[in-house]
Amino acid sequence: MNVRLSARQHIPTAAVLALILCVMGLQACQSSGQTARATQLDTLTSPEPDAQRQRAMRRLALASAYFEQNQSEAALQEARASLQIDPAYAQAFSLIGLIHQRANSPALAQSSFEQALQLAVQVPAIPADLAEVQHNYGWFLCQQDRFDAGQAQLMQALSQPGYRQVAKSWMALGLCQLRAGDKPQARRSFDAALLLEPENPVARYQLAVLDWQNGDAKRAQSTLTALNSSAQASAQSLWLGIQLARALSQPQDQARLAQQLNQFFPNSTQALALAQGKFQDQ
Incomplete structure (x- = not known):
């Protein structure tokens, strides 16, 4: 006996193909989207370092600590030890470049930085x-x-x-x-x-200097006040503050800043200039 499919049971071949293609296309889109998101995530995060790189990182951390304490020879030894563990460690070459730069050896520093850059751009960067x-x-x-x-x-x-x-x-x-x-x-x-x-002392000081050089003492003082009121005040920033207070006829502020300068930086060239009255009037 022949069994015929009803209209509801019968699905044309073209529709089946279309459905398959649609599903395949949807899967491809999902896979592409996941790949794109994974790629974006890779650019924003660092992969977990392997055991070799972790050992090299520990030696380089020690090298960086020595470098910050101005112990350049010890820093150089530890940075080289880091490279013995992982010769492709760009950060180690970069620190060696900084060490040579501090030692006023520009040719050695140049070579180290170039090597660091060459390694840092290698895939996967x-x-x-x-x-x-x-x-x-x-x-x-x-x-x-x-x-x-x-x-x-x-x-x-x-x-x-x-x-x-x-x-x-x-x-x-x-x-x-x-x-x-x-x-x-x-x-x-x-x-x-x-x-x-906002608390960056170098940027704040340099902006105040630029305003002072442009003859805008009020704006320079507005920029500098936050720095001189903080623990990051330096002999340079206090000296500039003194000159700005003097230019703006603010004797109380001038005296207060002068006291800070003499208290915290008594042996500075700025304290000597203050004692000798060598102001840089605009």
């Missing part, structure tokens, strides 16, 4: 780690008066996703632009640094 290398290399180039190349490296550091030291790089870029004589661009960079890090 970690943008945040690459940014740190670019920042260090860029600042080195600026100190060598290679302003265009230095600014290019710093701008590349700022463009890396997931980079957490953005304010530091804006500050360094501003200092580089200032050394190059580009005060308008330097101001924009210092403003960017201060927007991200």
Whole structure:
């Protein structure tokens, strides 16, 4: 006996193919979306380092601690020990570059930074780690008066996703632009640094200096007051504050800042200038 399908039971072949293609297409879209999200996540996060890199990181952390304590020889030994564990560790070469830079050995520093950059861009590159290398290399180039190349490296550091030291790089870029004589661009960079890090003492001080040089003592004082009221006040910032108070005919503020300068920085060149009355009147 022949059994015929009813209209509800019968599904045309074309419809079946369309349904299959639709499902396959939906799966492909989901897979593509998941891949895109995973790729985006990879650019914003650092993968878990393997055991070799973890051991190298521990030695480099020790090297960094020595470097911060101005123990350059010990820092260099630990950084080299880190590379013996992991020869492809870009951050170790970058720190060695900083050590040679501090030791006034620009050729050795240049070589180390170039090696660090070469390793940092290799696949799979970690943008945040690459940014740190670019920042260090860029600042080195600026100190060598290679302003265009230095600014290019710093701008590349700022463009890396997931980079957490953005304010530091804006500050360094501003200092580089200032050394190059580009005060308008330097101001924009210092403003960017201060927007991200309102307590940044370097950016705040440099902005106040630029205002003072432009003859705007009131604005300079407004920018500087927060710094001189904090624990980050320096001999330079207090001295500038004294000169601004003097220019604005504020004897009480001038005396208060002078007391701070003499109390906290009695042996500074600024305290000596104060004692000798060597003010820089505009």
